[in-house]
Amino acid sequence: MSNLINSYYPNILLEEQKIYQHLLHLVQIKSPHEMIERFRTLFIEGINYPEAEIVAALDKITASATATQEFKFFLNRCCHILINRWHMQPQLQHAIPELITLFQSPPSRYKITSFREKAIRRLHTLIKQFIDSEQYIILRRLTQVIAENDSAQHEQKQLFTLMRRYPYLYEHCLLTENSTFEHQWTVKKIKAEVQKKFEIDLSRYVTYQVRCHHLNQVGFTANHKIRTIQPVSNPTLLSETKLNAAIKQFIGKVEGGYSYQEYAQLFLNYSSQASSYGAFKNDLYEYLISGIDFDYGNRKFPQHLYKKLQNTLADADEYKLDEFLLVRTCCQLLNFLVVESQISPQHFTFIDLIANQGTLTTTSLLLKVVLICRKIKPYLAKRFAILFNHYESATTNGIIWLVETLEHLNIAYSIHFGNTDLSYFQQII
Secondary structure: OHHHHHHHOOOOOHHHHHHHHHHHHHHHHOOHHHHHHHHHHHHHHOOOOOOHHHHHHHHHHHHOOOHHHHHHHHHHHHHHHHHHHHHOOHHHOOHHHHHHHHHHOOOOOOOOOOOOHHHHHHHHHHHHHHHOOHHHHHHHHHHHHHHOOOOOOOOOOEHHHHHHHOHHHHHHHOOOOOOOHHHHHHHHHHHHHHHHHHHHHHHHHHHHHHHHHHHHHOOOOHHHHHHHOOOOOOOOOOOHHHHHHHHHHHHOOOEOOEOHHHHHHHHHHHHOOOOOHHHHHHHHHHHHHOOOOOOHHHHHHHHHHHHHHHHOOHHHOOOOOOHHHHHHHHHHHHHHHOOOOOOOOOOHHHHHHHHHHHHHHHHHHHHHHHHHOHHHHHHHHHHHHHHHHHHOOOEHHHOHHHHHHHHHHHHHHHHHHOOOOOHHHOOOO
16 A cells, blocks of 8 residues: 555655555545545544544644645645545545535634644644645636536636536646646546537537528428427537537638638648748738738737737748747747736737637637647647636626637537547538
8 A cells, every 4th residue: 555655646754654545545445424524523623533643643744844835735635535536436426526615614613722732723724725725726626527517507607617618728727747647647537528528519419400401491390390300409608609600610611712620731731832930920920810800900910910920939030940930939829819828817919809809710710820730739728727717716707708718619629629520511511
């Protein structure tokens, strides 16, 4: 057992190892209810825990000189020992949100008379710090992904409650550099499940819409259609009109009789003949601007985009285009079009684009960038993770523009990078 613990959590204290082993043993023999009560008694109350040696180990951990910095990581791992075990058994998954919300219940109000008074107060202080930490924020997001309590009635919800809907954000919103291998595996597994389900639901919806369109053309009545084909519900938070427009745009012929996939390949073939990196940037500008209303904002956006491209890696303008220059250029483009970084989350250009062009056209512009450089697909997801984190406490009725863009990106990613091939419908749509 100790080898197992050490492989998950290298460089741990002896006392931490003792508690990890203790929890690993208990979670295999105790019910979730009993484990949550154990967790509450040990970590929230800090008193009356039945195993004295575990209490002594916890007191040493909280008394450590590095506790202020390290305790949040230790407690996060303790949570994941239970979460990972319960997640493997669907009938026990309901306990995961209960465990995470446990920390929001303050300890009982009683006068501490124990000889451990100082240790208990120190524990309570560290628990409060944990609740404010990135580790706890990520645990709260994880409960939204696992709980499967998503609803189309999202207007009054906080954005973070929609986390499950966007699997392309999981690696950026649910993992940190301190995440254990086991936690990474859990997130990867959930991501694959959610992505697959959405792709299947979207495929069924597209098939249903095409069949309805066919029946309309041959003059079937609404009642006959209901008897002929089983209705398929909208798998997104978009209106039916907006969803159908998105499907048509992402699957169909959009620019010069080409789909986005075809247009991107055409551009890559053409730009490969560019005499220099500087010439490539001029071609890239024309490629990007072709789907934008050129006159919006007195042509300010086209001017800003052109200037941004001209200033990008300007010292390399005379070089031949290579993969390094392509990746760097597209990354800087996404910084400009969406958001720069977590430290500097300004996104005026993005909001201006949406206000003037709408969420569908804006998402299409971003898709065009990714389709000419697929390596930056995770980088675009990271830009949206920054926005998601920035707005996650906001109610969604105030940021409908962001919800719609997240939904559009979900559709675009599924159609162009998913495992369900919808290209069959290209000619029909």
